[in-house]
Amino acid sequence: MASTEMKSASDGVIADLNYAFSAFKEANDERLAQLETRMGADVVTEEKLARIDRALDETKSRLDRLALDLSRPRLGGATPEDQGGREHKSAFNHYMRSGEAAGLKALEAKAMSRTSGPDGGYLVPVPAEREILRRLAKLSPIRAIASVREISTQSLRRAYCTSGPAAGWVAEADPRPQTANQQIADMNFPAMELYAMPAATQALLDDAVVDIEQWIADEVQVAFAEQEGAAFVSGDGVNKPKGFLSYTNVADAGWTWGNIGYVVTGVAGAFAATNPSDALFNLAYALRAGYRQNAKFVMGRRAQSLVRQFKTTTGDYIWAPPATADATASLMNFPIVEVEDMPDPGANTMAIGFGDFERAYLVVDRIGVRVLRDPYSAKPYVLFYTTKRVGGGVQNFEAIKLLKFGVS
Template sequence: MPGGADPTGEVKAALTRFASDIKSFNDDIHIRLQQQEERLTMLDRKSLTPARPVLSRSADADAPHQKAFEAYVRSGDDDALRGIVVEEKSLSTAVAGDGGYLVDPKTADVIRSVLRSNASLRAIANVVNVEATSYDVLIDHGDLGSGWATETDPSSETSTPTFERITIPLHELSALPKASQRLLDDAAFNIENWLAARIADKFARAEAAAFVAGDGVDKPTGFLTHPNVAEDSWSWGNIGYVVTGADGGFNGTDPADCLFDLIYALDAEYRTGASFVMNSKTAGAVRKLKDADGRFLWSDGLAAEAPARLAGYPVLIVEDMPDIASDACAIAFGDFQAGYTVAERPDTRILRDPFSAKPHVLFYATKRVGGDVSDFAAIKLLKFAVS
């Protein structure tokens, strides 16, 4: 070749330089990736490290109050509860002074759960939480005027609405369970569950009785406390009733007819959400009734917790309802979600008293609750009488 150049040697030299450049490029890329990975790892550590305590606190938000409450209940040591009050004023997790300390959220949930599941009017009534000392219900009795009109005819004025105000005051409900100090000192004894069960049982029984027949004096007003009148002469402020046609029992000729009279005494707007309310003895008599074709009017719930049904409507067993007797209004039927309102403060307070019943420790538990009829048209009664 011209100039004596060796093409094979030039190609080999070029390939050697190219391979060296590729190796340098790969080494540079590897170093850059390694440096980038180290920087990302450091950033992850910095971002995750402060987050861990926050997640721990959020997952265990109620633990400080629960532990402090347990210490107070077992030994009367309220230092931790006072500390929570000082440090978390805006949360109001515990309040000292007037009536003791708020129970911890876990115990409060157990009490509320038992109250809801207990055989009480609360199960089907309208339940509202309030922060005041009373709760007002406004009922509009007026009927908005309407009519047909042409494009040019003037519209007539409608009548002024008439409102009925029902005030439901809140009353203090209390329970006073007691335990020996030796039992409280036993670490194996679950003080929260025991206390919640005892308080809830007392509260549930007292509430159930008051919602049915309470006189309104330092307790809720029961729906049976209001005057009852024959359905034909019903007026606001009274509870209407229909009769069975027999004194202290069902009519021997057509015993089931009075139940249908009771159902259709209620306006259609209330029947959709209506329920029967009676005690166990009355239920035992009612479930024997049959229709004209010989079929039982009573049917048990298909699911374990489903209510029994009477003529297609659910039945709530409330033992505080009166037994079947002469002139007794032993069965109620109505839309209690509209007809009866339970107003309550959501908190329960505990005051520990180690002095009044030595060697036992008393726990004075209180909550505020009220109840009354909120719509007199939504509830009807079956009276076991001739007229």
């Protein structure tokens, strides 16, 4: 689809989204009026609201897909700038199509490459690697809002000051009192191996029109994004990144470094019946102002369908649809990041997160995406064992808070 056609399509989807949200507000206002005048809302009204809510989610998904297509360049039109890049691209293309690895072996020996792992395999060309990582940033929602660091070693170790710098005010001639020792946390973020194994027919590989780099990026992007996306949320840190929901959670009033603070809705598995949005405001203001400026809400679709119904005391809805294809929906004027790996609201679940994730969560990418060609294991198909190393974990425990659907 041409870019102008894509732009026109995205404008149409935005119009559909705004129309659906107007219908949603009308139906929800009708439901609220029924709740005030009778014992409960009419069943027909509830069903109508649920249908419109599903339509909102489906329309938003269409908009997300169009936004991804609009931002996706074709690898086939890019030409490596240096001779080494062209040689690597040519040798990699030859290896992928025919299995001939002599060219890649010579290049890696010349470069004294140490990035190949014990299972073998060869590095994909740099443009293809960058395209895979760029697509992951679009498809993996936590990666898109977190800090990302590239490393060439097995792990990233860093020191973090948990108490802030010791400082104070003195006059020009006054003695300088000894400052208190700063509290330093030693943090380690190992890069774990993530793999995908796309399959191709020999006919596809023999087709000279097919861009092999484009094909491998297309095949692995979703598999990588789904695996790392789940790990960044709830991974246990064993052979995978540690998700922010896997750290010890404590009531925010008793928060200490190394834990994630939470506030409660006041009802197990639900929002309070009266002034339900108060819990969201409490969550937002549990975060320090310095982090709140760049903060975002993180939640799944079920949680978003609940908060979509909430209004302020002046009757304004606190949820708003995105204004453009590359924007997101907002809640209380803070962006919403839809993360399907977040749990649905239930008894004592942490279904909504809020924070400055760029400062709170760190994603570590080890440079190099490797491919090992396997024409034997699944004849007549050719498998491509594709691996990358990625790690992740919370780096600033002050910069994130959670909403617990419970009483305490």
